[in-house]
Amino acid sequence: QSIAACGPPGGGRMEVTPRLFRHFSMIWMTSLPKITMSRILCSIFSGWLMLKKPDIEDMAKPIIGATVDIFFRIVKDLL
Numbered sequence: 001q002s003i004a005a006c007g008p009p010g011g012g013r014m015e016v017t018p019r020l021f022r023h024f025s026m027i028w029m030t031s032l033p034k035i036t037m038s039r040i041l042c043s044i045f046s047g048w049l050m051l052k053k054p055d056i057e058d059m060a061k062p063i064i065g066a067t068v069d070i071f072f073r074i075v076k077d078l079l
Helices: 034-052 054-078
Strands: none
Touching: 034 054
16 A cells, blocks of 8 residues: 655656556645644644643643644745
8 A cells, every 4th residue: 555645746846647646546635724724633632642641731732833833834935
């Protein structure tokens, strides 16, 4: 089994040929707004922390907030 991810060509990325695409099932995902991405990731991370590290569960929201901010900054600056 293989999993692959790709973005649009440009910035050093090459066009992916149909010959390679035929080996994968294509799933398209739109870009998520910042609030939606934060809510999804915070729910997942908080649930994991609740099970594994309940004493630091309250840190989930600031950690995810910083991570999402960094992600959108990188997208803005590099893409």
